[in-house]
Amino acid sequence: MPKQLITLIVNGRRTEVAVEPRWTLLEMVREELRLSGSKEGCGTGDCGACSMIVDGRLVTSCLMLATQVDGRDVVTIEGLAKNGRLHPVQQAFIDTGGVQCGFCTPGMIMAAKSLLDRTPSPTLEEVREGLAGNLCRCTGYAKIYEAVMHAANAGK
Amino acid sequence: MAQETEVREEEMQREYRNVGKPVTRIEGAGKVTGETIYADDMQLPRMLHAKVLGSPYAHARIKSIDGSAARQHPGVEAVFTPADLPEYKKNFSNRRGVIFPDEEVLFYGQPVAAVLASDPHVAEEALALIKVEYEALPPVVDPITAMEESSPLVRSPLGDVDRSEERGHVTVGVEQEEAEGKPSNIASQMNFKRGDVEAGFEQADVVVEHTWRSAVVHQSYIEPHSTVADYDASGELSVWTSTQAPFYIRDELSQTLGLPENKIRVTATEVGGGFGGKIYLQELMVAALAMAVRRPVKYIMSRKEDMLAATPAPQAVIDLKTSMTRDGKLTALKSRVVYDSGAFPGAPMLPGCLLVGGYYKCENLDIQGYEVLTNKVSVGALRAPGAHNVTFAIESHMDMMARELGLDPIEVRLKNAVEEGDPLPSGQPYPRIGLKQCLEAIAESEVWGRRNRERGTGNRGVGLAVGGWLGGLQPASAIVCLNSDGTINVTVGSADITGTNTSFAQITAEVLNVPLEMVNVTTGDTRTAPYAGMSAGSKTTYTVGRAVKLAAEDARQQMLEIAAKRFEAAPKELEMADGVVRLNGSDEKTLTFQRLGRLSTNFAAPFPAVVGRGAITTRKMAPGFTAQAAEVEVDTDTGEVTVLGFAVAQDAGFAINPLSVEGQMQGGASQGLGIALSEEMMYDSEGRLLNGNLLDYRMPTTRDLPPIEAIIVEVPSEEGPYGARIVGEPSIVAGAAAVGNAIADAIGVHLTDAPFTPERVLRALGKL
Ligand code: FES
Ligand code: FES
Numbered sequence: 001m002p003k004q005l006i007t008l009i010v011n012g013r014r015t016e017v018a019v020e021p022r023w024t025l026l027e028m029v030r031e032e033l034r035l036s037g038s039k040e041g042c043g044t045g046d047c048g049a050c051s052m053i054v055d056g057r058l059v060t061s062c063l064m065l066a067t068q069v070d071g072r073d074v075v076t077i078e079g080l081a082k083n084g085r086l087h088p089v090q091q092a093f094i095d096t097g098g099v100q101c102g103f104c105t106p107g108m109i110m111a112a113k114s115l116l117d118r119t120p121s122p123t124l125e126e127v128r129e130g131l132a133g134n135l136c137r138c139t140g141y142a143k144i145y146e147a148v149m150h151a152a153n154a155g156k
Numbered sequence: 157m158a159q160e161t162e163v164r165e166e167e168m169q170r171e172y173r174n175v176g177k178p179v180t181r182i183e184g185a186g187k188v189t190g191e192t193i194y195a196d197d198m199q200l201p202r203m204l205h206a207k208v209l210g211s212p213y214a215h216a217r218i219k220s221i222d223g224s225a226a227r228q229h230p231g232v233e234a235v236f237t238p239a240d241l242p243e244y245k246k247n248f249s250n251r252r253g254v255i256f257p258d259e260e261v262l263f264y265g266q267p268v269a270a271v272l273a274s275d276p277h278v279a280e281e282a283l284a285l286i287k288v289e290y291e292a293l294p295p296v297v298d299p300i301t302a303m304e305e306s307s308p309l310v311r312s313p314l315g316d317v318d319r320s321e322e323r324g325h326v327t328v329g330v331e332q333e334e335a336e337g338k339p340s341n342i343a344s345q346m347n348f349k350r351g352d353v354e355a356g357f358e359q360a361d362v363v364v365e366h367t368w369r370s371a372v373v374h375q376s377y378i379e380p381h382s383t384v385a386d387y388d389a390s391g392e393l394s395v396w397t398s399t400q401a402p403f404y405i406r407d408e409l410s411q412t413l414g415l416p417e418n419k420i421r422v423t424a425t426e427v428g429g430g431f432g433g434k435i436y437l438q439e440l441m442v443a444a445l446a447m448a449v450r451r452p453v454k455y456i457m458s459r460k461e462d463m464l465a466a467t468p469a470p471q472a473v474i475d476l477k478t479s480m481t482r483d484g485k486l487t488a489l490k491s492r493v494v495y496d497s498g499a500f501p502g503a504p505m506l507p508g509c510l511l512v513g514g515y516y517k518c519e520n521l522d523i524q525g526y527e528v529l530t531n532k533v534s535v536g537a538l539r540a541p542g543a544h545n546v547t548f549a550i551e552s553h554m555d556m557m558a559r560e561l562g563l564d565p566i567e568v569r570l571k572n573a574v575e576e577g578d579p580l581p582s583g584q585p586y587p588r589i590g591l592k593q594c595l596e597a598i599a600e601s602e603v604w605g606r607r608n609r610e611r612g613t614g615n616r617g618v619g620l621a622v623g624g625w626l627g628g629l630q631p632a633s634a635i636v637c638l639n640s641d642g643t644i645n646v647t648v649g650s651a652d653i654t655g656t657n658t659s660f661a662q663i664t665a666e667v668l669n670v671p672l673e674m675v676n677v678t679t680g681d682t683r684t685a686p687y688a689g690m691s692a693g694s695k696t697t698y699t700v701g702r703a704v705k706l707a708a709e710d711a712r713q714q715m716l717e718i719a720a721k722r723f724e725a726a727p728k729e730l731e732m733a734d735g736v737v738r739l740n741g742s743d744e745k746t747l748t749f750q751r752l753g754r755l756s757t758n759f760a761a762p763f764p765a766v767v768g769r770g771a772i773t774t775r776k777m778a779p780g781f782t783a784q785a786a787e788v789e790v791d792t793d794t795g796e797v798t799v800l801g802f803a804v805a806q807d808a809g810f811a812i813n814p815l816s817v818e819g820q821m822q823g824g825a826s827q828g829l830g831i832a833l834s835e836e837m838m839y840d841s842e843g844r845l846l847n848g849n850l851l852d853y854r855m856p857t858t859r860d861l862p863p864i865e866a867i868i869v870e871v872p873s874e875e876g877p878y879g880a881r882i883v884g885e886p887s888i889v890a891g892a893a894a895v896g897n898a899i900a901d902a903i904g905v906h907l908t909d910a911p912f913t914p915e916r917v918l919r920a921l922g923k924l
Binding site: 093 | 178180181183184185186187188189190191192193194196197199277375376377378379380426427428429430431456458459653654655815816818819822823824825826827829849850851855856857858859861863864866
């Protein structure tokens with residue numbers, strides 16, 4: 001299938017990629033850029049494991065086509081830690097036990113980061129609302145709520 | 157090997173430095189950064205992607221399959237119909253003995269053919285070009301109908317049924333009767349009898365009789381089934397797969413493909429959720445295809461395929477009759493327990509029959525179990541398989557009887573609760589257990605504290621239920637090595653699905669009396685690791701943890717012996733702390749672990765390497781019990797049930813890592829709440845799944861779940877490390893019953909069918 005050249009920023013770096021028009025953003029990132037931190041749990045927009053931040057907004061990357069991010073700014077889970085230092089949300093997930101199998105975790109952390117970018121001191125209700133698009137089957141969410149509240153406090 | 161130490165009273169009271177402390181997961185950083193490699197993240201040179209064609213019928217005969225057009229599709233490397241598969245030992249009586257059916261398709265979505273291509277899109281396109289001619293046969297979808305003599309048969313008769321996988325989840329010495337004689341849809345049955353139930357009903361002041369139904373539910377791990385396999389020129393098969401059971405897969409592949417076990421390397425990649433559902437499924441197909449094409453093959457189930465053709469947890473229909481005297485004594489229990497096994501045997505009838513009569517002392521029992529075949533996907537384990545279905549029944553009954561007699565639900569349960577020495581329905585006595593302690597703990601929870609306060613305010617109610625799980629038993633082993641710099645490596649063969657490797661680090665650090673950071677733990681593959689049973693049946697810490705403790709004690713002994721020789725002293729005159737061995741009270745006679753490491757690894761070193769070995773087997777169960785309380789609000793106009801609060805008390809024996817024990821309790825409880833509120837795989841009359849996606853199959857989201865309160869109870873087990881007992885599974889068991897009892901507290905009616913959807917609530921209220 002003929003490919004199309006797109007230019008975008010991925011985790012702060014300008015990148016050119018030749019993409020097939022049928023590729024999703026998730027597929028391009030995982031298979032072509034070989035950033036395998038974002039996960040595919042459903043491919044239909046229902047689980048949030050593939051969450052990324054595009055131009056500052058949280059998206060489910062399995063539902064976006066790669067061609068749609070031409071000229072845009074994409075942040076994946078790989079873009080959060082800086083110089084080997086974990087982002088406060090990442091650290092909080094470890095510290096509170098918000099990580100179990102880890103498969104929802106990259107998406108969950110992107111959703112939590114996006115929530116905290118918008119609402120730096122959320123209430124429990126706001127946390128529950130903000131993460132409603134991300135499924136976790138392992139934790140029952142209790143320790144994830146704690147992680148996000150914790151990260152919010154650490155950010156103050 | 158060091159002498160195994162029993163859990164002694166002094167040991168329980170000693171101050172521990174590592175075990176019993178909340179510790180974050182050793183693999184946490186990899187997971188939060190996305191660096192952890194799951195099976196789908198693997199890329200091998202020349203790797204092909206497999207896509208699978210599923211049957212559009214729940215029951216049919218394949219008249220012909222033609223893959224020629226698919227083979228012509230540009231980019232396709234190979235097409236496999238049943239006729240193209242390499243030789244393997246087929247067994248059509250077991251799901252894991254069939255790659256594609258030769259003739260008879262038994263459930264909707266059953267794989268019938270596959271395509272390989274280096275581009276997954278190409279493989280997908282080619283599936284549409286495979287021509288299959290089916291002759292549709294009548295599907296049997298409902299298990300109760302299937303039991304009727306007049307029912308059409310679900311399938312050709314069963315032959316050699318293998319129940320090894322189920323035994324990994326629950327290990328008790330009871331056999332079920334395999335069906336024989338006249339062909340029927342009943343795959344197996346069993347009966348437990350004690351006393352005289354009719355006499356028991358006579359003595360009672362209240363008799364309650366109902367039928368309880370629960371739905372087919374899916375494990376819904378977020379990572380679908382994922383496998384990569386390769387077969388190389390030297391005849392070695394490598395399989396990287398998301399599994400809880402690497403050694404089990406190795407053994408099965410060896411028997412089915414005819415390869416020796418030492419030529420098979422199964423690596424359990426990080427498991428993105430298993431919950432009993434990731435034991436052994438598509439690995440056989442992927443391995444066979446890789447052997448056929450001599451190239452690496454990757455197969456990742458789509459979510460839809462996973463819902464259609466993995467192994468969800470069964471629906472069950474429980475008829476239950478129980479009776480009680482005025483003072484709250486349970487006098488008789490009679491039950492017919494029917495599990496829908498789907499198209500192959502493997503339903504958890506045995507644990508269901510044991511647990512329906514296993515929570516309370518009862519002199520008169522009659523429990524009849526049936527495992528029934530239908531043309532639905534065959535079932536597997538989901539966290540304490542079969543337990544939630546029967547718990548829903550018995551725990552609703554306990555509430556109903558208490559209510560009719562005007563007794564307190566906790567008092568009634570405490571009065572009848574089983575204790576050490578009481579028999580299971582099979583007659584086997586319980587070892588030490590903590591059911592009563594869990595009830596006492598839940599009575600103190602915040603949620604239960606609101607029971608009387610919330611009464612009569614709007615449509616709020618608070619209810620509780622108990623649950624339990626017996627656990628699996630399998631041998632286990634471990635190796636603990638001293639490195640030349642004094643750090644410690646632990647190697648085990650168990651897949652880490654719940655944080656067990658972190659607990660093993662704690663155990664090793666405890667025995668060697670060092671900071672946790674000095675220990676690292678690896679799960680090896682089946683060619684490098686010492687044997688461990690499957691990570692199922694909640695037994696990993698209980699069994700492998702004990703082997704790790706022994707291996708660490710063995711390593712400790714070897715290190716002390718080296719030091720003893722150096723100091724010309726006896727090992728018992730030495731002490732070990734913080735990475736240093738010293739002669740009692742001496743400041744000069746010390747040897748660091750690093751020095752010990754060098755003395756046992758360097759060129760011409762005077763001592764052999766320190767390699768501690770631990771291997772155990774156990775036949776003693778360490779059952780885990782739980783008591784759970786729910787607070788709900790019922791909207792009587794819409795029928796919607798909102799969970800306002802939920803608490804879980806669970807006996808962990810000894811929580812080696814309270815942080816992960818709490819996580820297991822909260823996670824399992826959330827799955828129990830899904831079973832209670834919304835999870836149900838829905839099939840039409842033709843056996844087609846109607847909601848094979850994560851939007852229409854509703855597992856709990858953050859909107860549904862308040863923070864779950866976890867209360868750890870510790871009644872030490874007899875054989876577990878530091879008294880630890882099984883932990884992973886009990887937490888799922890009581891959710892449906894607890895919520896059902898809370899709903900009854902709110903609106904005065906018990907719902908008999910789970911999940912409690914708005915429609916069922918309105919029906920119960922007589923509004924539909
Ligand atoms: S994979 Fe994108 S939402 Fe599930
Ligand atoms: S940690 Fe496993 S799905 Fe969230």
